[in-house]
Amino acid sequence: MKCPVCLGPQTTEFMEDGERKYWCCGRCEARFMDPDNHLSSQDEHDHYLLHENNMEDLRYRTFLGKLANPLLRKLKPASSGLDYGCGPGPALAAMMREAGHNMELFDPYFHNDGQLLTQTYDFVTCSETAEHFYRPWEEFCRLNSLLKEGAWLAIMTCFQTDDDVFANWYYRRDPTHVVFYREATFVWLAKHFGWGCEFPIKDVALMRKTGVIPAIDLN
Numbered sequence: 001m002k003c004p005v006c007l008g009p010q011t012t013e014f015m016e017d018g019e020r021k022y023w024c025c026g027r028c029e030a031r032f033m034d035p036d037n038h039l040s041s042q043d044e045h046d047h048y049l050l051h052e053n054n055m056e057d058l059r060y061r062t063f064l065g066k067l068a069n070p071l072l073r074k075l076k077p078a079s080s081g082l083d084y085g086c087g088p089g090p091a092l093a094a095m096m097r098e099a100g101h102n103m104e105l106f107d108p109y110f111h112n113d114g115q116l117l118t119q120t121y122d123f124v125t126c127s128e129t130a131e132h133f134y135r136p137w138e139e140f141c142r143l144n145s146l147l148k149e150g151a152w153l154a155i156m157t158c159f160q161t162d163d164d165v166f167a168n169w170y171y172r173r174d175p176t177h178v179v180f181y182r183e184a185t186f187v188w189l190a191k192h193f194g195w196g197c198e199f200p201i202k203d204v205a206l207m208r209k210t211g212v213i214p215a216i217d218l219n
Contacts, residue, residue, distance in 0.1 A: 005030040005136045005179060006188055015166060020175075022166075028188040030136075031160055033178040038134055045109050047176050048087065057091075064092045067127050067156040070200035072099055074152055074208075079122035080104075082146060085129030086111055092127050117142065123152040130157045131177045144193045147209040153195065155205045157181055 001011050001023060008027035015022045021034040039047065080102045083093040088110045093103040104121075105111040124146050133139045143153055158171045160180035171177055186205040190197035195207035 001034075003028060003030060004032055004035075004134075005140075005181070005185060006192070007137055014163075017167060022172075029182045029184040031166070031180040035134070038178060039175055044132075044176055047174075048109060051087065051089075060091060061095060064095060064127060064156075066201050067125065067154050067204050068092060068095050068099075070204065070206060071123065071125070071152060071154040072096075074206065075101065075123060078102065081123045081125060082106060082116060082119075082121045084124050084126045084143065084146070085132070087129075092125055096125070117146065119146070120148045121146055121151060122148060123154065125154045127154075127156045130155055130181065131171070131179055133179055136179050140189055140193070144195075144209065149209055149211045151209050153207045153209070155186070155207070156203055159183060159203050 002009055003011050003023075003025035006025060006028040008025050010026035011023045012026065013021065014024035014031055020037040022031055023034065024031050078100055081093075081096055082104045083090055083096070084106050086093055086105045086107045088107075090103075090105050090111070093105055096103050101123075104113075104116050104119075106113060106116050124143055126143065130136065130139070147153060158180075160166070160169075160171075160182055166172060166180075172180070183199060183205075186199075186207070187197055189195070190207050193207075194210050196210055197205065197207045199205055
């Protein structure tokens with residue numbers, strides 16, 4: 001089975017709990033759920049409706065500030081942005097608008113305007129979304145196409161660090177979480193797409209499109 005993140009062939013069985021099976025990539029170090037265990041689109045949608053992401057919740061806004069604050073320090077005034085995977089309550093986009101930036105919303109279930117994916121932006125945010133990607137390689141190729149040269153891609157997801165606690169890790173137990181990234185995973189993606197890459201705070205990756213794409217063997 002190829003890795004869905006980097007398409008690497010060096011994957012091994014990682015864990016099985018009787019309900020779901022997980023694999024490990026030897027190249028980008030991602031851990032991922034066996035595709036046979038993915039939810040149906042309807043079940044996935046129904047699960048998202050259980051999330052309580054209130055835009056007025058100060059604790060939730062503080063949580064989103066982990067991504068917003070370091071990104072805001074990078075942006076020019078009135079930059080154009082896209083909140084990719086914004087969900088039904090786009091609090092992050094509201095925070096970026098409050099800071100003076102222009103925001104569009106895209107979500108395959110709740111804000112599915114494909115026309116927005118034909119444009120390019122000064123920055124793209126992807127908060128608590130990348131772990132839901134069923135086909136992450138395709139998603140990261142799309143994200144790259146949305147970035148202007150010099151634009152920022154800001155991702156927040158809970159990084160996987162300790163294999164010993166994976167079985168009982170709360171983040172794994174969400175059935176819609178199908179891919180788990182390490183810093184090394186984002187470093188690999190950055191090298192492939194020609195992005196600068198930094199980790200300003202735990203569980204946040206900021207990557208900048210440089211326009212220089214190195215040659216990396218995908219075999």
